[in-house]
Amino acid sequence: MAQDAAEPPSGSGIRRSLGTRLVLATLAFSLVFTLLAVGVRTLWAWRAAVADMTAELTLIEQVSHRTLAKSIWDLDMGSLRAHMESLAQATAVGQIVLTLPSVNAPPEVLQHMSPGWGPSALAPVRELTLTYEPYPGRKEPVGTLRLAGDERVLWAQMRSEVLAILATQIIQSLLLASMVMLMFSRLVTQHVRRIARHLAWLTPATLDKPLTLERRGGRHDELALLVRGVNQLQGNLQDYLRQKTQYEHELASHRDRLSELVQARTAELEAANTQLRVLSQTDALTGLPNRRRFDEVKRNEFARAQRSAAPLALLALLVCDIDHFKRFNDTYGHAAGDECLQAVAQAMHQRVQRSGDTLARIGGEEFCVLLPATDAGHALVLARHLCAAVEALRIPHAASDVADHVTLSVGVAHHAAGMPGDFEALFHRADLALYRAKQAGRNRAACYDDAASDTFREGPLPPC
């Protein structure tokens, strides 16, 4: 297909052109016609030749009748033979037979034949009774004359006639075929080749170039119809391609727009998902990570502490609890309790700023701080700072027997790689330490001592 488009069709690709086929057909037709014409014309010519011979014999009869009759009447045999010799000079005459009747005896027959003559059924024969008129009013039959035509003369005449007919018919056929070929080539073949070349070179880029034929005047024939059809087809194709391109552009622009919308929508959904995830992991009251988030972080950090080498192998946990918060609620109401929780959470959050540390509200008035890569000593120091930070808020708490303001107790425990137990065990130790801090008077931090499970280290409160 591509090769066809790249190479215009040439005459070399045609096995037998239309012009050649037309000429061969014309020649074949002419040959048949020539044979028929030769047959018909030969028949006519034969008849004409026979008629001419008959007329010639008749003329000879008329001319020689009187002379022959007189010679017989006069019994002048010498003159009679001389007459017959002169008659035999005529080319049309093949045989002369003169029959002379005689009384009481068989008739005398005088005969003369051209050399090589033979009887023929085709050549004309004339027979005439000779009469002599010795005096006006009396006619006496004196004999019969038979003139037979020479068939060879007829055939010789026919031969030249047939040759002439054949020559004229063949020349006529050849001239006709040449003229047909010339006319067909000028009128049809060269234009058909031009149309084929035009169609082969046709591409979307050349559709605007109409097909034209180099012909004189405005002709309204089949070629003109074909040219009009091709140009109309090119126009239709051009319109179709133009519309297709326009549709493709529109489609591309719709696709881009759709893609933008999908991207925007996806971004919105991702943002909403992120927000949902953050919300689902955030405590609504304090804004701190909630228990679900804490559980997620604790799993990761504990697994990391189990795997890693020191110092990352350490993990400290602080469990913080507001002292006598039930009494606070009972004294100041639940709403004030909420505000108190928010203030305490914010104060603690300001102290837990190291990247990787997690402060979460795990329920009620209970908070947890997860401190990766932190040993018990440093964790205890932070716990004391948290207690001090809450105390520094000076939120009045008249019902507390610890102080006249809200205070915090913190239990501390830690885990190191190689230590037995899971996170729940760590939590349990921190909870024990918290219990210890509460028992020891609240508003303080206590650290679970791993060396002796019933021993706690308590951190003195830092100065406020």
Ligand SMILES: Nc1nc2c(ncn2[C@@H]2O[C@H](COP(=O)(O)OP(=O)(O)OP(=O)(O)O)[C@@H](O)[C@H]2O)c(=O)[nH]1
């Ligand atoms: N306002 C408010 N109160 C809460 C919230 N969650 C839990 N509480 C209250 O916190 C109180 C916790 O009391 P307890 O567990 O008995 O402990 P406590 O009164 O702090 O006593 P100690 O822990 O021994 O010092 C309960 O009265 C709960 O109703 C909350 O979101 N808002």
